[in-house]
Amino acid sequence: MSLTVPFKQVDVFTEVPFKGNPVAVINFLDTDESEVTQEQLQAIANWTNLSETTFLFKPSDERYDYKLRIFTPQIELPFAGHPTIGSCNAFLEFTKNTTATSLVQECKAGAISLTINEGLISFKAALFDFEGISDEVITGYEQSLGLKFIAAPALLRTGPNWVVALVNDAETCFNANPNFAMITEQSKQNEHSGVILAGPKKNATVRNSYEIRAFCPVDTIDEDPVCGSGSVALARYLQELYKFEETTKITISQGGRLGRDGHIEATIMKEADGNTSYHVAGHAITVVNGKITL
Incomplete structure (x- = not known):
């Protein structure tokens, strides 16, 4: 089955194009997560050859605004910083949301709280050792x-x-x-x-x-x-x-x-x-x- 979905490449930690860190963001918000395999996601991340590629999915429940899966060219990560900010920016654009001031991201590291203030996106890190x-x-x-x-x-x-x-x-x-x-x-x-x-x-x-x-x-x-x-x-x-x-x-x-x-x-x-x-x-x-x- 062929599946075509929206894609963005977002430059993060910069307001000037090509001066930050890019992340590829693929929009599966309208696709059931079961329709794509781990191997397909990893293959896309390997192909983009960026430090991280992310995939937006519908959240598992109403506590979250979206689910994010994060891949390097080789492995899946529970969390990463610039992909989180870049993917939040992409989510707002994909959903044409211009008024949100806070969101909650679901990922393997848990719930990540985000705030948006005049274009500045901030995340609260999960607890770590x-x-x-x-x-x-x-x-x-x-x-x-x-x-x-x-x-x-x-x-x-x-x-x-x-x-x-x-x-x-x-x-x-x-x-x-x-x-x-x-x-x-x-x-x-x-x-x-x-x-x-x-x-x-x-x-x-x-x-x-x-x-x-x-x-x-x-x-x-x-x-x-x-x-x-x-x-x-x-x-x-x-x-x-x-x-x-x-x-x-x-x-x-x-x-x-x-x-x-x-x-x-x-x-x-x-x-x-x-x-x-x-x-x-x-x-x-x-x-x-x-x-x-x-």
Whole structure:
């Protein structure tokens, strides 16, 4: 059976086309999920060859606005950041919804709350673990990146399993030249998705401003241009490191080494009940509209 459905390619964490991180979004909102197979979805994601391709389906119940499935060229992910923001933007356009200020996304990581404010889309990250890693693994990553970390890295399971590492400044982060073969081997051995490398901007006019890079060669993407789940991981890591006692906003730039200019806002929010939540926000712009046929 031939099936033709709408398709968009959305640039995320930018207001300027071709300067962010693209995600392919396929609209199956009018198709029963049982009509397409896991193999078909994976084949499409492998074909687009983007870091992620997503598929919009009808939600399982009325608590959600839509269901999202997220694929790299090789595997399905429970959650990812820039695909969530880009897919939200696509959903609003597919459904011609110009008034929504909040939505709930259903995905394998659970319910993801989204807010929309003058084009800025923000998601509240699902709860996730902070885990230490061994000195031996840390040394391996230092060798693969050719630099020294200024604090012990940690493993953050934010959908992908990111190792977050901090260096002295933004320039050190920007100029790093990793050995991708070594990172691939270490990621496979330790079941990691890759490394989020971050450095603070020492002379920035905004406090808590960072340059980050996301290395994930084990998923065939040597460097992700602009990474939402990595920004969540960084925010959680910084909270563990610095113990912020008030709601704190972190501004993040990413993608310069790849000719991009991505901008992310991450917020460590202190809730009224005393808990801490993590939010990531960015803009998105559609650059391709079309159809795809199975």
